[in-house]
Amino acid sequence: MSDHRVACIANLALDTFASLPAKCRPRTQADGSREWTPLSAVALSRPASLTTSSIHPAQQLHNTEVKLVSLATGTKSLPVSALPKCKGLVVHDCHAEILVLRGLNYWLLTEIERLVHSTEYDSPWLEMTSSVGNGSTSSTPFRLIQGVEISLFSTEAPCGDASMELLMAAAEAAGHDISPWPTDADQRGASDVKIKNLPLGRGSFSNLGALRRKPARADAEISMSKSCTDKLMLKQFTGLLSFPLDLLVEQSPEAFLKTAVVYEDQYFQEGYDRAFGPLGRLRCVLAAGEISLCTSAEFFNICTLPSGFRRFEFEKQRGAQEKVRKNKASNIVALWVAGRDGLVDDAVVEVLANGVKQGFRQFDERDRKGSVTCRRNMVRKAAELQRRLGSRGIVLPDLNGGSSCSYLKLKSSRSRKHRNDVKQFVLDRLGGWPWEYLKDDFEMGLSSPPKQ
Numbered sequence: 001m002s003d004h005r006v007a008c009i010a011n012l013a014l015d016t017f018a019s020l021p022a023k024c025r026p027r028t029q030a031d032g033s034r035e036w037t038p039l040s041a042v043a044l045s046r047p048a049s050l051t052t053s054s055i056h057p058a059q060q061l062h063n064t065e066v067k068l069v070s071l072a073t074g075t076k077s078l079p080v081s082a083l084p085k086c087k088g089l090v091v092h093d094c095h096a097e098i099l100v101l102r103g104l105n106y107w108l109l110t111e112i113e114r115l116v117h118s119t120e121y122d123s124p125w126l127e128m129t130s131s132v133g134n135g136s137t138s139s140t141p142f143r144l145i146q147g148v149e150i151s152l153f154s155t156e157a158p159c160g161d162a163s164m165e166l167l168m169a170a171a172e173a174a175g176h177d178i179s180p181w182p183t184d185a186d187q188r189g190a191s192d193v194k195i196k197n198l199p200l201g202r203g204s205f206s207n208l209g210a211l212r213r214k215p216a217r218a219d220a221e222i223s224m225s226k227s228c229t230d231k232l233m234l235k236q237f238t239g240l241l242s243f244p245l246d247l248l249v250e251q252s253p254e255a256f257l258k259t260a261v262v263y264e265d266q267y268f269q270e271g272y273d274r275a276f277g278p279l280g281r282l283r284c285v286l287a288a289g290e291i292s293l294c295t296s297a298e299f300f301n302i303c304t305l306p307s308g309f310r311r312f313e314f315e316k317q318r319g320a321q322e323k324v325r326k327n328k329a330s331n332i333v334a335l336w337v338a339g340r341d342g343l344v345d346d347a348v349v350e351v352l353a354n355g356v357k358q359g360f361r362q363f364d365e366r367d368r369k370g371s372v373t374c375r376r377n378m379v380r381k382a383a384e385l386q387r388r389l390g391s392r393g394i395v396l397p398d399l400n401g402g403s404s405c406s407y408l409k410l411k412s413s414r415s416r417k418h419r420n421d422v423k424q425f426v427l428d429r430l431g432g433w434p435w436e437y438l439k440d441d442f443e444m445g446l447s448s449p450p451k452q
Contacts, residue, residue: 013041070103074333088376160227
C-alpha cells in the first residue's frame with residue numbers, strides 16, 4: 001500500500017473522531033490529567049475505476065476510493081462471571097481493535113439491507129453472487145467486489161503477544177516495576193470460577209508466543225476474552241466476517257484484513273512477526289500436517305506511519321511524559337459506524353459503559369440497552385434480511401429458524417463447520433483455549449415478520 005493511502009486512512013480516522021460529540025471523548029480530571037484511550041478504525045479501499053459512483057474529494061487519492069466504515073475506542077472487557085447474564089445484549093469485548101471489527105460487520109449488514117430494499121442501489125463494495133437465483137439455497141448470497149481491500153488503523157499496539165516487548169520497554173522507561181505478576185494473581189478475583197489451564201494475562205513476560213487473555217489489574221476479576229493479538233491472528237485464518245454476517249457474505253480473499261496501519265513507535269517488528277507472521281509461532285500451525293484446514297490463510301501487511309505524523313489527541317502518555325503527568329485509561333467506549341454516503345446524520349454513534357449503551361444498567365431487562373453490534377441485534381438484523389431474501393426465492397437454512405432458537409446452536413450450524421474447525425485447530429496447535437467458560441447463550445425467535 002502506498003504511503004499516501006496509509007496517511008489518508010489515518011487522517012480520515014483522526015478527523016472522524018474529532019468530529020464526534022464530546023460525550024465520545026475521554027475526560028480531563030480535576031488535577032488537569034487527561035484520560036487516554038486507544039483508537040481503531042476500519043477503511044475499505046478499491047481502485048476508483050471500478051465504480052461509477054461519485055467520490056468525495058477527501059476519499060479519492062491517486063485513483064483509489066477510500067471509505068472509513070467503522071471507528072471505535074475502548075479498553076474494557078467483561079469478567080468471566082458476567083457472561084451467563086448477558087443474554088446477547090452486552091458486548092463482551094470493548095477493546096477498540098475488536099469493537100471496530102464488529103462495527104465493520106454491522107456496516108456490511110446495512111449495506112446488504114440497502115441492496116435488498118432497493119433494486120436501484122448499486123453498491124461500490126458488495127455484489128450478489130452469480131450462483132444465487134430464484135429458488136436457490138446458498139449460504140453466501142453476497143460477496144465483496146473483487147479488488148476491495150480492508151485496512152485497520154490503530155493508535156496502540158494490540159494487547160497480547162505482539163506488544164509484550166513494547167509493554168516492557170514503556171514500563172521500564174516510566175520507572176515502573178517490570179517484573180511479571182505472579183501466576184496465582186491471575187486467579188484472584190475469579191469468585192467461584194476456577195479455570196483449568198488458565199491462559200496468561202499480563203504475567204510471565206518472558207513467555208513469548210503464548211495465547212493470552214485480555215490484560216487487567218492484578219486484583220481484578222479475570223476476563224476470558226482472548227487478547228486482541230490472538231483475535232487478529234485467528235482472523236488471518238477465518239476472515240473478518242463474523243457470525244451471522246458470514247452466512248450472508250462469502251469469505252473470499254477480499255474478506256480478510258489486507259493491511260494494518262500503526263504508529264512507528266507502536267511497531268516492534270520481532271513481536272509482530274512472532275505473533276502474526278507465518279515464520280513465527282504460526283509455523284507449528286502451517287506445518288501440522290493438516291494444511292487443508294488452513295489453505296485460506298491470508299497474512300496481513302504492516303504499514304507504519306512516519307515518525308512526524310500527527311498524533312491521536314487522547315493517546316497514552318509514555319516515558320518522561322508519563323512521569324510528569326500520569327493519565328489513566330478511560331472507561332468510555334465510543335463506536336461510530338458510517339451511514340449512507342453524504343448523510344452525516346445517518347451514521348451510528350454510541351457510547352457504551354460495561355458493554356451496554358451509556359445510561360442503562362448492565363443487566364437491565366430492556367432490549368434498548370443493547371448496542372447495534374451486540375449478538376442479539378446482529379442476529380435479528382440478519383434474520384430480517386433472510387426474510388426479505390426469502391421473498392425473492394433465496395433461502396438461507398441457518399437463518400430460517402422457528403419461533404425459538406439457541407444462539408450457540410445457530411453459531412454451530414453446518415455451514416460454519418469448516419470455519420469453526422479451522423479456529424479450533426489453530427488454537428489447539430498454540431496450546432488450546434478453555435471454551436467451556438465462555439457461555440453467553442440465549443433463545444431468540446427468527447420467524448417474526450419484517451418491520452414495515
